[in-house]
Amino acid sequence: GAVVSQHPSWVICKSGTSVKIECRSLDFQATTMFWYRQFPKQSLMLMATSNEGSKATYEQGVEKDKFLINHASLTLSTLTVTSAHPEDSSFYICSARDPSGRAEGTQYFGPGTRLLVL
Amino acid sequence: AQSVTQLGSHVSVSEGALVLLRCNYSSSVPPYLFWYVQYPNQGLQLLLKYTSAATLVKGINGFEAEFKKSETSFHLTKPSAHMSDAAEYFCAVAQGTASKLTFGTGTRLQVTL
Numbered sequence: 742g743a744v745v746s747q748h749p750s751w752v753i754c755k756s757g758t759s760v761k762i763e764c765r766s767l768d769f770q771a772t773t774m775f776w777y778r779q780f781p782k783q784s785l786m787l788m789a790t791s792n793e794g795s796k797a798t799y800e801q802g803v804e805k806d807k808f809l810i811n812h813a814s815l816t817l818s819t820l821t822v823t824s825a826h827p828e829d830s831s832f833y834i835c836s837a838r839d840p841s842g843r844a845e846g847t848q849y850f851g852p853g854t855r856l857l858v859l
Numbered sequence: 860a861q862s863v864t865q866l867g868s869h870v871s872v873s874e875g876a877l878v879l880l881r882c883n884y885s886s887s888v889p890p891y892l893f894w895y896v897q898y899p900n901q902g903l904q905l906l907l908k909y910t911s912a913a914t915l916v917k918g919i920n921g922f923e924a925e926f927k928k929s930e931t932s933f934h935l936t937k938p939s940a941h942m943s944d945a946a947e948y949f950c951a952v953a954q955g956t957a958s959k960l961t962f963g964t965g966t967r968l969q970v971t972l
Binding site: 745747773775783784785787790832834836838840845846847848849850851852853855 | 891893895900901902903904905908910949953955956957959960962963964965
């Protein structure tokens with residue numbers, strides 16, 4: 742149980758294009774999902790908290806118009822990197838919080854999406 | 860406010876030796892504590908978690924961690940390292956089930972023959 746998927750697992754795009762990354766909770770309903778960014782050999786940096794049916798909450802320094810987050814259902818959140826530039830190249834990881842009693846709010850992570858902007 | 864400090868960005872042990880990865884936390888309220896493992900080019904996998912129940916927590920793959928409030932620590936141990944344990948390990952703290960996670964900087968575990 743508690744499986745989170747991400748799609749795509751990797752993507753290469755040209756500078757100026759937009760890229761959408763999907764995050765799905767496969768066996769539980771997640772009212773809250775999180776988007777992280779990880780640079781090589783570094784820890785995870787929280788970008789935003791995504792709540793189903795409402796606007797995402799962005800961390801300080803993260804451009805909300807650059808990183809569009811949509812959480813339209815209890816099992817799906819999407820991150821769109823708009824007008825991507827080479828500095829947006831990174832490893833993006835999502836997580837979903839399982840609110841059920843057994844999970845006690847534990848976050849389960851997706852496998853990550855590696856984005857390379859040329 | 861909450862924070863996590865992982866002492867040692869890189870730990871190397873021999874196969875069969877004890878694994879000890881250190882984590883100290885700071886939290887203004889009773890914390891929830893987690894250990895995650897990350898293999899190359901993959902997401903994070905939950906190893907174990909402490910959520911105010913038993914202070915000695917057993918996780919997957921033979922790992923366990925002990926919550927010590929007096930030392931504000933949550934060190935991860937495994938009696939006998941296996942080559943497959945080589946990975947990056949992250950300690951994280953939250954201030955409740957609805958709180959966001961704060962991660963440590965990670966410890967890379969190397970297992971040698």
